[in-house]
Amino acid sequence: MRGKLTEYFFLLSAWFFVFSHLTLRSGMDYHFREIEDKWQRFWAEDNTYRVENTTDKPKYYVLDMFPYPSGAGLHVGHPLGYIASDIFSRYKRLRGFNVLHPMGYDSFGLPAEQYAIQTGQHPAITTETNINRYREQLDNLGFSFDWSREVRTSDPSYYKWTQWIFMQLFNSWYNLETDKAEPIDALIARFKSDGNGSVGAVCDDDVPAVSAADWASFSERRQQELLLKYRLTYLRESNVNWCAALGTVLANDEVKDGFSERGGYPVEQKKMMQWSMRITAYSERLLRGLDHIDWPDPLKEMQRNWIGKSVGAMVKFAVEPSAISHRPSADLFIEVFTTRVDTIFGVTFLVIAPEHELVKTLTTAGQKDAIESYINQAKKKSERDRMADTKTVSGAFTGSYAVNPFNGDKVPVWIADYVLAGYGTGAVMAVPSGDQRDYLFAKHFELPIVPIIDIQNIETEADPTKEGHYINSGPINGLTYKEAIPVLHAKLAELGAGYAKVNYRMRDAIFGRQRYWGEPVPVYFKDGLPYLIDEKELPLLLPEIDKYLPTETGEPPLGRAENWKYQDAYEYELSTMPGWAGSSWYWYRYMDAKNDGEFASKEAVAYWKDVDLYIGGSEHATGHLLYSRFWNKFLKDLGYVNEEEPFKKLINQGMIQGRSNFVHRLIDEEGRGTNTFVSNGLKDTYDTSAIHVDVNIVQNDVLDLEKFKEWRPDFGNAEFILENGKYVCGVEVEKMSKRYYNVVNPDDVTARYGADTLRMYEMFLGPLEQSKPWNTNGIEGVFKFLRKFWKLFHNDKLEFSVSDEEPTGAELKSLHKIIRKVEEDIERFSFNTSVSSFMICVNELTELKCNKRKILRDLVVTLAAYAPHITEELWTLLGNAPGTLSYAQYPAFNPAYLVENEFAYPISVNGKMKMNLNISLSLDETEVRSVVLSNPDFQKYLEGKEARKVIFVKGKIVNVVV
């Protein structure tokens, strides 16, 4: 304790030294460090931003995507969204809302585990360290988070409820009749009374028909097996992305080009028993829900594409028996999904995926070698290879034929890797006249191409249009597309050959990882079947293990836990939940973060309802944001929450890219680097190579030569060829990363300029949604602005001095312009323009030498959301109680102060601006017309010509047409 205290004082005095040094150096009177420390401490001690769940104020929920606490700490790009959301939260508070603005950590994840593997350090320990560092950095920026509601997904008190939600999913099925999830008990009751024949449910494809009598006769085991086919989370043998190097399974969106997104290791397809989430049950609701939420259109579009709804039909093609030697049954069919049944008479062959289950059956003896070699070749191709040559046509004939149910034509069955096993039925009916891939395939293998529409042009490529009238198409000849569809659907039903069907691209989400640092799945196995542990035993704690690696037998790390058994008898599930588990419901936990009896109380959920504003990156479009909507809908179906959609409005903040600096090193004749460096403007006259240089020793692209020599002692005696006495560095925009020496730590910026400057500067940089490179070139301007603002309240002797005189019209006008502007800008998330307007306002008031209390008081409130520290300080200097600024009232805008009676009309001739004329705004069109035309200065623009027409827009423009 004593040691800590001494350390504290030492640090404090060190700070004061740095601080007073800075002050003396710059001679400034705005002591940001002192002010910011003081108020950050005050807010923490005062619990200024603690929020209650019960008030008579309207609620407003502002959420940031919580961070994964990485070892690298925050860089200057991370806080961009947090600053915006903080400004918005503070503004809403000033508008009388009860604002929930929490923060927490998505603290389960791979990097901590990878670090544990390397160092043996428990991930919980490194995670804790990283969180503390993040917290310190966040605190430095003056955010108004209610830290009493902090959540950490890796904390047992939190993952207890993640596990609980998993249990609810396990205990639920999706009823298509009511179009919602329901308790599994209701399904069991149906089985008991009627069997499963009448049950409309989302379930596995291979569910057998079961009568009530069957069900009653089933063993416990068979009953459980059947139920598992209906549960919303279920075990399934699925093709997973297996990454041998990571010893784990990756989700589709974690694999890029056949390699793991993290680490870049090769990924192969492997069959494995996996927990899955039946998100497909919600496809339609996830799609429809997008129409009712205020999200950026590109983001919604991404989700729509991901869900990938297509309306079409299933059509069965009977396999022609003759050719097949070893036919297992008489009624063998190939089922295809098509969005163009209308082209069925143009089918000249079928194509099935190389992995299709019928491939073996359909291959005739004569084609066996060709098919096998093609399959082997397809297997060897990595996804990257397949992507690289989309133009190459490949495939093999099985030797079998199928029969077109509509006209009885025999068509050959081929295999080709352009047909994917995982989509639709893994088989397509090929219509070369209407589909370009089919067309290329037919041309390549010399298969027939049959035109089916009269105006179709298939000379050089397929024509997919639906215009015109059908030909060569039996019953639909002469009909248009619209007329043909009902005829075809009727025919399909009549023939028993198919039915209309809606297909989705989205697949069920795999919900398990062969990893340690994640939520344990609250399941144990008895006779090879999964059972939930008792709810009272939650949380199922993550056990200690000796090493964070898979076991020797290839089991996940949890297999190493000693004596880790349910009731000392049954094996627990050894995989853990994926990264997105904890983040799929966290916004509810913030509502009632400490509740030990529920994930959040009914009252809290009823009060806060949903997130009004969510700010985060668009990279989560098809992961986190889709899973969260899924879990939210599920929780609503069971009555635990009240809203169909969790995030009413969403804003994507752009990425802050790094801005790298280079020095240009002179190269000698042999191509070796020398000890001489050339300034950027002169580099083209020499042979040079560029070397990254730490951006922190560069200011406005000018290199600090001494610091450079210090930074790279190996260049301690470097020589420089300067331009205008300076060494100018080269510049490039790259990812912000340690290896480019372009990482800027917000702590360094706040040490130099303060948090208020950093906050305003990040906003000043440009529109929130836009990605932009970080550079500090303009930060001085924002810093100067704050000092000017401070000066308004102080006299020449740097004493606080405001006057109680009545404000003038000009002063009131300036104030009310900014009151309106900030209001408008914040509501449309245009924070950058507000900062400019604040500068204009302070420039105007400085010009007017305004230090009137009545003006400055309101200005302080208006600026409070952007620069909370300096405004708190001035607010108390103005005589208000400390801490009350956050809950003050945003000043009311009074348009009366902005009324003008004159306007400097731009006068243009033929649309080109020529001059300005001050004209009273009370004049109407004819009066203005005569004022302009009779103005002597204006005559010369007419050049003696007649004014043919005068366009007049009141308060805007006068345009004279000659």
Place this chain on the structure above:
RNA sequence: GCUCGGAUGGUGGAACUGGUAGACACGCAGGACUUAAAAUCCUGUGCCCUCAACAGGCGUGCGGGUUCGAUUCCCGCUCCGAGUACCA
């Protein structure tokens, strides 16, 4: 390939529903203050022509169009960024 964004001075950007393009800031140049520097303040700064002022011409990626008037709307193109990947 498809989908969605974007392109404005030396730089970041502004111009909200078609109405004075370049606000605000950085940078740069010049000046004041200072022994000097820092800080601060003042002036100028889209490009071209002009000694300069006045005046003029050009100008929002490129080419057209609609309009009294286009950075803004329409058509075609170029380039950059993001997402997606043979989806039947």
